[in-house]
Amino acid sequence: MTHRTIPGDEPLRVVLAGAGSMGRAWLSTIVAAPDVELVAVADIDPDTARSATAAAGWPDLPVGADAVALAATTGAHAVVDATVPEAHHPVTTAALFAGLAVLGEKPVAATLAQALSLAAAAEVTGELFMVSQSRRWNPQLFALRAMAADLGALGTLTTEFFRAPRFGGFREEMAHPLLVDMAIHPFDSARFVLGAEPVAAYCEAYNPSWSWYDGAAAATAVFEMEGGIRYVYTGSWCSPGAETSWNGVWRVSGEKGSARWDGDTGPVLDADVLPAERSPSPYSGIAGALQVFAEALRTGSTPMGEVHENVLSLAMVEAAVRSAESGRRVLIDDVLDQAHEQALREETHADVRAALAGWTSVRSALTA
Ligand SMILES: NC(=O)c1ccc[n+]([C@@H]2O[C@H](COP(=O)([O-])OP(=O)(O)OC[C@H]3O[C@@H](n4cnc5c(N)ncnc54)[C@H](O)[C@@H]3O)[C@@H](O)[C@H]2O)c1
Incomplete structure (x- = not known):
């Protein structure tokens, strides 16, 4: 445009x-x-x-x-x-x-x-x-995306997000605080890392018994992405102990190997390939x-x-919420x-x- x-x-x-x-x-x-x-x-x-x-x-x-x-x-x-x-x-x-x-x-x-x-x-x-x-404007995420491009055909991308913040206020009153307020970030990043758009979503959202949120503070979603790749997100906002980074913990699994990112430090490539030379992103x-x-x-x-370009990230959120509420893909x-x-x-x-x-x-x- x-x-x-x-x-x-x-x-x-x-x-x-x-x-x-x-x-x-x-x-x-x-x-x-x-x-x-x-x-x-x-x-x-x-x-x-x-x-x-x-x-x-x-x-x-x-x-x-x-x-x-x-x-x-x-x-x-x-x-x-x-x-x-x-x-x-x-x-x-x-x-x-x-x-x-x-x-x-x-x-x-x-x-x-x-x-x-x-x-x-x-x-x-x-x-x-x-x-x-x-x-999305994280140079480490750009590096993970570059590694994903070195892995040949891609099979699965996963994000684990487990933290225990006590915000008070509107987040503790929303029906789907994790999916609507937070998960839009990893959903958006997943599209970016894979260079693939979402096709379908299946999601279960739930509230653990000890949760201090009114709505579903935990969710697990499986997205079919273009090319048949699966993106799996699992997270909780009431998970004390062993907390992940705010970006979550990522794994890309491909034909030639895998790449992992802890969300805080540079991603790591574990693959039998010669990585392409790429300069780091200047934007942060x-x-x-x-x-x-x-x-x-x-x-x-x-x-x-x-x-x-951005709207499909919100579409992933709405599809995940709709799936969680209907029990359907x-x-x-x-x-x-x-x-x-x-x-x-x-x-x-x-x-x-x-x-x-x-x-x-x-x-x-x-x-x-
Ligand atoms: N990117 C991130 O990591 C991140 C983090 C936090 C919040 N956000 C986003 O930033 C936005 C603001 O969140 P926040 O936490 O600062 O909320 P906030 O409630 O602290 O601040 C929002 C402000 O907008 C004002 N406002 C409301 N309607 C307005 C209008 N019509 N015209 C002018 N001002 C108006 C309110 O009076 C308030 O001061 C949200 O969309 C939120 O999702 C993004």
Whole structure:
């Protein structure tokens, strides 16, 4: 997809929307980024925005409740959307239609239907919408992906994720905290490592007897990926002792050998092959995502995480939840088609609705 670019000789001017815990991480990242200028901070609660700018040492930065209004008065090019998931659709839609590019936090939107609407809104407006899936921007994950490419045909990819955080708040009240809030990261990384898209999901989600969560704090999911590869995720958010890293523990099993990654240190190749020479990824974390976003806005290139490319990670989450609730294997294309029908029913922008209606296949609209 082509998108509008900005002149290469001026800084990228950014409004940050959402000044909560992730917003504060973005605030310091934007301020530190070369050739990027933070021009304002929006939060639905302007006092939250003011205290975040003051804490970061920028007490005079303009703040307000509306990111688009602040962008208009400050001449911004783009919005970084670090609001709560339910606000991603309205905040990002308003920004795209105001002629602003958007770099959004994961998940792309609160529902898959809203995610499809945002992909269509990017098409209609010609603005770049990229999703920052922060754990994908990990040089060690890039190295694991390179090793996977050396293993010949691939059979199985596994992730084990076992931790025992006590967050309090909304995560302890969600029906599927592990799948919806956390597992989207490894699901997204699995697509990246395998270079293969999901076909079907079977998942069991459950809550161990000692869990301090209301919903399913543990889950095991098996995804069929393109080419018949299986991706197996098993995790728990109430598993004290022998905790894995926050990235989880990974194994790729292929025709010529295996690669393992503990999620914290460099991956290890165990295969009778001569690994191809590859330079390490220069991008890391949300700073890497911001750098790639800025480059894409200057060059017109399509960045990793462009909305169309990101949506299938959320589709994996919705398919896993649906499988866990129904006890059935779920086809990703069925999940996409139902989300498309819902998006057409809910869409209020006539031209976004027309763009959605023009998609003959959701998968091909996302992967073209
Ligand atoms: N990549 C990661 O590792 C990672 C980690 C944590 C959170 N996140 C994501 O970051 C996002 C924010 O999470 P958080 O933990 O910072 O939440 P938070 O609740 O701490 O902060 C969200 C902020 O958004 C504000 N907000 C809500 N609606 C708004 C609107 N319409 N306009 C402007 N501001 C609005 C809230 O007032 C709040 O200050 C979520 O999408 C979450 O999934 C990502």
